[in-house]
Amino acid sequence: MKTDYAHYISKTAQEVQPSGIRKFFDLAASMEGVISLGVGEPDFITPWNIREAAILSLEQGFTSYTANPGLLELRQEISNYLESRFSVQYDAKNQIIVTIGASQAIDIAFRSILNPGDEVLIVEPAFVAYAPLVSLAGGKPIPVSTSPVNGFKVTPEQIENAITEKTKAILLCSPNNPTGTMLTKEDLVEIAKVIQKHDLLAVSDEIYAELTYDGTFTSLAAIEGMYQRTILLNGFSKGFAMTGWRLGYVAAPKELIEVMLKIHQYTIMCAPHMMQHGAIEALRNSYHDVETMRRSYRRRRNYVVQTLNQIGLDCHTPGGAFYVFPSIRSTGLSSEQFAEELLIQEKVAVVPGNVFGESGEGYVRCSYATSMEQLQEALKRMQRFVESKKLALR
Numbered sequence: 001m002k003t004d005y006a007h008y009i010s011k012t013a014q015e016v017q018p019s020g021i022r023k024f025f026d027l028a029a030s031m032e033g034v035i036s037l038g039v040g041e042p043d044f045i046t047p048w049n050i051r052e053a054a055i056l057s058l059e060q061g062f063t064s065y066t067a068n069p070g071l072l073e074l075r076q077e078i079s080n081y082l083e084s085r086f087s088v089q090y091d092a093k094n095q096i097i098v099t100i101g102a103s104q105a106i107d108i109a110f111r112s113i114l115n116p117g118d119e120v121l122i123v124e125p126a127f128v129a130y131a132p133l134v135s136l137a138g139g140k141p142i143p144v145s146t147s148p149v150n151g152f153k154v155t156p157e158q159i160e161n162a163i164t165e166k167t168k169a170i171l172l173c174s175p176n177n178p179t180g181t182m183l184t185k186e187d188l189v190e191i192a193k194v195i196q197k198h199d200l201l202a203v204s205d206e207i208y209a210e211l212t213y214d215g216t217f218t219s220l221a222a223i224e225g226m227y228q229r230t231i232l233l234n235g236f237s238k239g240f241a242m243t244g245w246r247l248g249y250v251a252a253p254k255e256l257i258e259v260m261l262k263i264h265q266y267t268i269m270c271a272p273h274m275m276q277h278g279a280i281e282a283l284r285n286s287y288h289d290v291e292t293m294r295r296s297y298r299r300r301r302n303y304v305v306q307t308l309n310q311i312g313l314d315c316h317t318p319g320g321a322f323y324v325f326p327s328i329r330s331t332g333l334s335s336e337q338f339a340e341e342l343l344i345q346e347k348v349a350v351v352p353g354n355v356f357g358e359s360g361e362g363y364v365r366c367s368y369a370t371s372m373e374q375l376q377e378a379l380k381r382m383q384r385f386v387e388s389k390k391l392a393l394r
C-alpha cells in the first residue's frame, strides 16, 4: 500500500477547499474571553413544547425508521405550512422529502440535476457550502458577484451576463447568508424572467424565510412561471432554533423529487424519527415563539447596524437572517487581516467576507444572534480596534 494517501483520494474531493470559517473558530476556541459573532445559529434554545414532543416520541418507543421521505404526518404539516405562509402548494405524498438539515437538501438537489460540466450560477457573497456541493455533484459553480451599491441584490443583467449554453441552474438565497439581503417580490419577478428566458432551473434556499424584518417574504416558487422550475429548500434550524436537530426539507415538482428520493433512500434512508415528531409540533404550535425570536433579532439588528455605521464601518440594513455585512475598507485592512487582528487584539470573532466569495473581500460577517450585553461589549471592542487602525493610517 502506498502511504501517500493523495494517490487514493478522489480528485474532486481533494480539490474542494475546507471552509474558511473553521480556521477562525479553531483559533477563537483556543482563546479565553472571546465574544463570538462568528457562528450562524440562533442563541435561543428550541422552544420547550418542541423538545417535549421529541421526548414523548422516544418515551412512546418511536425508534424505528420512518418512510424514506419522512413521516407523512410531517410532510402534511410542511405542505400546510408552505401553503398558508407562502402560498405555494406541494402534495405531501409525492412532492416533499424531509432531509438532514437544508444542507442535505442542497446536496440532493444538485446531485439530482447535474451532469459533468453543467454550470450552476451562485449569487455571491454566498453560503460556503453551495460551490463545494456543486463541484462534488460533478458540476461547475459559477460566481455571480453582487455589490453593496444596491444592497447586495443580484440584478437580471448580472445573471444574464453569466449564462452560457452549459448553465443548468441558478442558486438563490433570500434572505441571504452572509449579507442578510432579502429579495422583494418585484426583484424575483425580474429575475424569474431571465430564468425562464434561458430555460434554467432554480434552487431556492429559503431557510431564513421566518427571519425577515422589513416587508413581506416571497417564495420564488410563488412567482408566476417558477413553480415548475424551482427546487425549494427550507428547514427548521434557523426560524425554529433547531440547528442541532438536523432537520430540513425539499419541495419540488414530482419528477425531480422522485430522483432526489432515490439518492436520499440509499444515502440516508430517512431523517431521525423522534426529531420528526418535534418538527410536527414546531409547525403546529410555535407561531408565538417564532414571532418572539423574530422581534428580538429585529431589535438587535437595528442596534448593530446603527452602531457599526457610527463607528465608521459602513453597513447596509439587511432585510432578514441574523447577519450584518459591514465594509471594513476604512481600516485599510483586508478581510482576513481584520478578522485575525480583531480576534487577537480585542477577542471578538467575526468571519472574513472573502470566505463567501471574492466579492466578499472588504467586508466581514457578524452574526447578531447573541445577547444584547455581548453585542454591546463586542461593538465597544470593535470601536476601539477600528480607531486604532484609523490612527495608524493617518
Ligand code: PMP
Pocket: 040, 100, 101, 102, 103, 104, 127, 173, 176, 177, 205, 207, 234, 235, 236, 237, 243, 246, 247, 248
Ligand atoms: N442554507 C443557508 C443559507 C445557511 O446559512 C445554512 C446554515 N448556516 C444552511 C443552509 C444549512 O442549514 P441546516 O443544514 O442546519 O438546515
